Amino acid sequence: MGYLEELLVKEGLSLVGKRVSRPDALDKVLGRPLFTADKLTRGMLWAKIVRSKYPHAIIKRIDKGKALGVPGVLTVLTAEDIPGENQIGYAIPDQPLLAMDKVRFVGEPVAVVVAENEEAAEKGAELVEIEYESLPAVFDPLEALKPVAPRIHESGNIATTTIIRKGDVEKGFREADVIVENTYKTQRQEHAYLETETVIAVPEINKVTILACMQSPWLIRRMVAKVLGYKQSKVRVIELPAGGAFGGKDDMIPMIAPIAALAAVKTGKPVFLMFKRDETFEASNKRHPSIIRYKSGATKDGKLVAVEIEIIYETGAYANRGPFVLWRATAHAAGPYEVPNVKVDGKLVYTNRVFSGSFRGFGDPQIHFAAESQMDELAAKLGMDPVEFRLKNILKPGLTTTCGQVVDQSVGVEEALRKLAEKINWEKRKREIEEYNRESKRKLKGIGVACAYHGISTSRGAPDWSAAAVIINEDGTITYKGGICRLGQGSLIGHAKIVAEILGVPLSYIQIEGPDTDAIPEARPTHGSRGLMTGGTAAADAASKLRRNIVRVASEMLECKTEDIEIKDALIYVKPDPSRNIPFSEAAKELYVRGYETAAYGFYRAPKRFFDPKTGLGVAYGVYVYIVNIAEVEVDTWTGQVKVERVHTAADVGKAIDPDLIEQQFHGAIAQGLGLTLTEDIVFSDGKILNNNYTDYVIPTVKDRVEVPTVVLVEQPYKGAAFGAKGVAEAALIPTPPAITNAIRHATGIRFKELPVTPEKVYFALKKRRGEKS
Amino acid sequence: MNETGNLKIKFTLNGKPIEYMVKPNWTLLDLLRKELSVLSPKEGCSRGDCGACTVLLNGKPVNSCLVLAPQIDGKEIVTVEGLIEDKEFKALKETFIEKGAVQCGFCTPGIIVSAVALLREKGNPTVQDIEEALEGNLCRCTGYIRIIEAVKQAAEKLQKTS
Known part of the structure; x- marks a missing residue:
């Protein structure tokens, strides 16, 4: 039996599956200096980015003279100072580190001022003179698609396209008794993490070290090496805990660490670079705005027969992660249902606005908003209950996804939906609400359901792996070196629980260390809900290797067979006679004395998968996390205000390594989904963002909080991961917008197809329905 | 000057x-x-x-x-x-950890300072009091659910010991 199979059947677990209090909480409560900005020391230089004020313009001339005259300013760096490649495009090489000949959005980095202090850096940045020749700009993706539109890139305004052709949609629609067709739109969302992007670069001899909040240490290493013209071994990246990340720091830190590194290498001094809040709003990636035309057909007995979907995702000035975001949306376009005939066409479109990118859900919230709105509209047309209609079509083992992938294991969406509906008494609750609404004059209540699925980690058969390291110290303590970043989600706590479980020691024995590219091989990024699953499996691999050594040395010490050794609570004993025992620490010391290996690297490798880009068919993801949300709302028909009273949630998590950490992720994801649904929207004027602060860009406050009274965890294990666990960090956000808008539909009868659903929109929609003029 | x-x-x-x-x-x-x-x-x-x-x-x-x-x-x-030796802080420290009210932790010190001020003023705050005290503290990770619970529980703890 391999170690993964052994773990799946392991009995008497002491940590896995149990709630623990977070080992990182105390330092955070005490406000200890954990974060990048807390590491600022005297003698560090300040870097300030000079940004484009134009949405689309040619750079005619850059004059550094006045800036260099500011006392304390040491240097001003532009594209021509870059020793390596001036290219940081992630999927497509379309994005310079510092703009060279032209700028494509307001906020694009053009130069960087390096000074002895913050004031001088800021003053210098104001005095860098850049002469532009303004070009016509395009701010709307539909405009950008027109042949007359200004060209943002030489290749045109379409960054990439996607397709899926499964079955025959024309035949499918001929079989349909009901057809629903709608266009949905979603907006640009800002991550709004409390800690802005912050990087420290320290020049070493022939080397440079980066310290930062981050999600992708090895990508940062690649980007810094590329920009400086260094070998990867000459760049060391050390991860520091992030004050929130949500995908934003996955894209952004690899784009700004090279700027800090360039400044450090040019000046020979450590450099500190921190975005101000308005910079984060104006120049950091956002959730892709979308326009989705969605046509669905079902038979009168409630079977989905076809979907035809056109997706436009606006990527802004640069493609960044857009091709992967669009692909993910395409691959999940039909929702967690089996649909025999699927046609999807996706376009990723450039505009002269800040680039889009990774954000919790990575393209799936937008497409599920459309897909799950359609499901309720079909159910309404069929006169069917939304839960009942979904259950008739829901994915089960042996059925196929949007892109024809047969899902064979850990497909607990049916169980999640059934259990949640039962637990909250869906039918009864719905009836109670309808009765309430018959009596109520001003306030209307509603209940809505939405399901979602989300492929874990990377897609389309791309190679995927992770790594970790475990050291058993001479006193029996364990150092765990994770490859997954600390964003607040607690993946490394999950890993440490896995390591402690396998080695038979309490969690307090494990010292958790974040990624360091000089300490472990590449573990790949912390995104795609992969941190726990891929990193935790690598941790289990390393711990399993060391357990074998501990068992061997203990069997020598206790003079028994290795099969008879058991380890629990750091005590190693002989199963048939537990009085024969030694502490874990003694065995640890003996590992060193007797020459056993005391450290091990662990690896995770995704199984090889097949994917055909020509049809969009194949194995898109190794495994999916499934989630169901049920939202209850109250709509004030006088003001248009929507109050989300509660969201119930259920998910197939494979195996809950820590049910409490999972619940924490659900809470945060639902809150972010709430903001996406009701309030958050980036507003522009001529390409410039107007609401570049927390006053004008409204994220949920404590008063907007949504209770999550019901959490159901379904555990259908995934055999490819340690203990069968899948990731959950993004999951609960994805069905939140459609669950809420389906509830609003239930309350008011009105289908909102554009996010955010602001009080104004609700107010005027209600007024229009009453036949009043606005 | x-x-x-x-x-x-x-x-x-x-x-x-x-x-x-x-x-x-x-x-x-x-x-x-x-x-x-x-x-x-x-x-x-x-x-x-x-x-x-x-x-x-x-x-x-x-x-x-x-x-x-x-x-x-x-x-x-x-x-x-x-505040390390302060009794309100100590109670909050314990309940924030127990309740899992901390994720990334960037907003946590500010929230706890606001909560200390609240608990000094009101020994037995209502949920509305807590909401008002923490309205100026943003958190993007937790959805605030556990934070409210932690402050409430800290208040109860202090009531019991006083």
Whole structure:
């Protein structure tokens, strides 16, 4: 039996599956200096980015003279100072580190001022003179698609396209008794993490070290090496805990660490670079705005027969992660249902606005908003209950996804939906609400359901792996070196629980260390809900290797067979006679004395998968996390205000390594989904963002909080991961917008197809329905 | 004020008297973080929106990014570093950890400072009191559910022990 199979059947677990209090909480409560900005020391230089004020313009001339005259300013760096490649495009090489000949959005980095202090850096940045020749700009993706539109890139305004052709949609629609067709739109969302992007670069001899909040240490290493013209071994990246990340720091830190590194290498001094809040709003990636035309057909007995979907995702000035975001949306376009005939066409479109990118859900919230709105509209047309209609079509083992992938294991969406509906008494609750609404004059209540699925980690058969390291110290303590970043989600706590479980020691024995590219091989990024699953499996691999050594040395010490050794609570004993025992620490010391290996690297490798880009068919993801949300709302028909009273949630998590950490992720994801649904929207004027602060860009406050009274965890294990666990960090956000808008539909009868659903929109929609003029 | 426009101010920081030469445009947050290496107040927005830099000024919670350093002359400043032995803080510390009210932790010191001020004023706060006390503290990770529970439970703990 391999170690993964052994773990799946392991009995008497002491940590896995149990709630623990977070080992990182105390330092955070005490406000200890954990974060990048807390590491600022005297003698560090300040870097300030000079940004484009134009949405689309040619750079005619850059004059550094006045800036260099500011006392304390040491240097001003532009594209021509870059020793390596001036290219940081992630999927497509379309994005310079510092703009060279032209700028494509307001906020694009053009130069960087390096000074002895913050004031001088800021003053210098104001005095860098850049002469532009303004070009016509395009701010709307539909405009950008027109042949007359200004060209943002030489290749045109379409960054990439996607397709899926499964079955025959024309035949499918001929079989349909009901057809629903709608266009949905979603907006640009800002991550709004409390800690802005912050990087420290320290020049070493022939080397440079980066310290930062981050999600992708090895990508940062690649980007810094590329920009400086260094070998990867000459760049060391050390991860520091992030004050929130949500995908934003996955894209952004690899784009700004090279700027800090360039400044450090040019000046020979450590450099500190921190975005101000308005910079984060104006120049950091956002959730892709979308326009989705969605046509669905079902038979009168409630079977989905076809979907035809056109997706436009606006990527802004640069493609960044857009091709992967669009692909993910395409691959999940039909929702967690089996649909025999699927046609999807996706376009990723450039505009002269800040680039889009990774954000919790990575393209799936937008497409599920459309897909799950359609499901309720079909159910309404069929006169069917939304839960009942979904259950008739829901994915089960042996059925196929949007892109024809047969899902064979850990497909607990049916169980999640059934259990949640039962637990909250869906039918009864719905009836109670309808009765309430018959009596109520001003306030209307509603209940809505939405399901979602989300492929874990990377897609389309791309190679995927992770790594970790475990050291058993001479006193029996364990150092765990994770490859997954600390964003607040607690993946490394999950890993440490896995390591402690396998080695038979309490969690307090494990010292958790974040990624360091000089300490472990590449573990790949912390995104795609992969941190726990891929990193935790690598941790289990390393711990399993060391357990074998501990068992061997203990069997020598206790003079028994290795099969008879058991380890629990750091005590190693002989199963048939537990009085024969030694502490874990003694065995640890003996590992060193007797020459056993005391450290091990662990690896995770995704199984090889097949994917055909020509049809969009194949194995898109190794495994999916499934989630169901049920939202209850109250709509004030006088003001248009929507109050989300509660969201119930259920998910197939494979195996809950820590049910409490999972619940924490659900809470945060639902809150972010709430903001996406009701309030958050980036507003522009001529390409410039107007609401570049927390006053004008409204994220949920404590008063907007949504209770999550019901959490159901379904555990259908995934055999490819340690203990069968899948990731959950993004999951609960994805069905939140459609669950809420389906509830609003239930309350008011009105289908909102554009996010955010602001009080104004609700107010005027209600007024229009009453036949009043606005 | 001297000829450079700098001012000498006297104040107490976490119970210790301090005299410091400050520039008139420094904020209290700059003074704490950059000059005095008091790092529990975090810089999140620099305009009083997020509450990550909340400290106690004469016992009242304020955004230290909105207070100019010269304004604290003769006043008392308390940060998390100065609350370690405080009974409200200790109760909150325990319940924030027990309840899992901490994720990334960037907003946590500011929230706890606001909560300390609340619990000193109201021993038995309602949920509405807690909401009002924490309205100026943004958190993007937790959805606030556990934070409310932790403050409520800390209040109950303190009630029992008093």
